[in-house]
Amino acid sequence: MDTAPTNTSPAGPVTAVIVVAAGSGQRLGYGMPKAKVPLGGDSILTHALRGVAAAGIAQQICVAIPPGDAELRALCEAFAQELAAAHRRNAATGHALQGPVVTVVEGGASRAESVRAAMAALLPGVESVLVHDAARALTPESVFHRVAAALGAGAAAVIPVMPVVDTVKTVEPTTGAGAAVAPELVTGTAPRESLRAVQTPQGFALDTLKRAHEAAAGFDAGQAALVTDDAMLVELLGVPVHAVRGASQSLKITTPLDLVLAEGLLEGPLGARWVEG
Ligand SMILES: Nc1ccn([C@@H]2O[C@H](COP(=O)(O)OP(=O)(O)OP(=O)(O)O)[C@@H](O)[C@H]2O)c(=O)n1
Ligand SMILES: C[C@](O)(CO)[C@H](O)COP(=O)(O)O
Numbered sequence: 001m002d003t004a005p006t007n008t009s010p011a012g013p014v015t016a017v018i019v020v021a022a023g024s025g026q027r028l029g030y031g032m033p034k035a036k037v038p039l040g041g042d043s044i045l046t047h048a049l050r051g052v053a054a055a056g057i058a059q060q061i062c063v064a065i066p067p068g069d070a071e072l073r074a075l076c077e078a079f080a081q082e083l084a085a086a087h088r089r090n091a092a093t094g095h096a097l098q099g100p101v102v103t104v105v106e107g108g109a110s111r112a113e114s115v116r117a118a119m120a121a122l123l124p125g126v127e128s129v130l131v132h133d134a135a136r137a138l139t140p141e142s143v144f145h146r147v148a149a150a151l152g153a154g155a156a157a158v159i160p161v162m163p164v165v166d167t168v169k170t171v172e173p174t175t176g177a178g179a180a181v182a183p184e185l186v187t188g189t190a191p192r193e194s195l196r197a198v199q200t201p202q203g204f205a206l207d208t209l210k211r212a213h214e215a216a217a218g219f220d221a222g223q224a225a226l227v228t229d230d231a232m233l234v235e236l237l238g239v240p241v242h243a244v245r246g247a248s249q250s251l252k253i254t255t256p257l258d259l260v261l262a263e264g265l266l267e268g269p270l271g272a273r274w275v276e277g
Pocket of ligand 1: 020021022023024025027028034035064107109110111112114115132133134135136252253254
């Protein structure tokens, strides 16, 4: 990194970005935690962390890694040193601004538990928090800025979203004689105009996110399994969740095809760092 990213909104709320990277990456199938999987010569997690730092909105970056993973801990420490060195270079040119503190915590058995572990390690004074998937390693700065701007404008919860391009139907398992024809029966068609595919970083006033996760503490295993993002917990509190535009290169690297797409975005004919606005 040649120049250190600096916080662009020093007058805004004190902001932390939680990067959840404690997943096992079963669907990617590399036999190692997804955060470690190589992408464009670095790891998925390194790309994600550089993206967060480049956005320049965080006073703290808190990373949740799999428990006991010394390799990922070392990777985070190397990133913190890379960031500190860039800031020292900035200071030498008279552009000294405080860079983010990097904190590493051990994540939990579910994404939500990893978020809770990271929230417990946030510095005193943090008012806003963005929760980001390490798996969305190529999220452009503009998405972080849109989410942070909505928080700065007073939203207690804001998520980046994309229009849905496929027609989406609901189904149920086929029973009786129909089971010989096909495994599922269509029960309806969702209204596509009002559907959105949801991405990260998801931004929250910290007290709102804390309340939302506290309310989820009483969930049984079945209810907990249905929680797929943080905004859902905030919705259950009845707090309005606002939506801003995401970006297609913010895809979640989940399957081997996603990794091919991510490699293509970094190295393909569109250029080294194609960025959709
Ligand atoms: N216990 C968990 C599970 C997931 N995550 C993080 O949540 C994000 C979204 O999860 P997903 O893409 O499903 O990652 P994995 O759980 O690793 O994937 P899989 O379900 O294929 O194992 C990832 O950055 C992942 O590291 C986490 O921090 N802690
Ligand atoms: C948070 C998220 O990325 C929003 O799309 C998504 O819900 C994570 O889902 P996963 O099953 O944990 O990958």
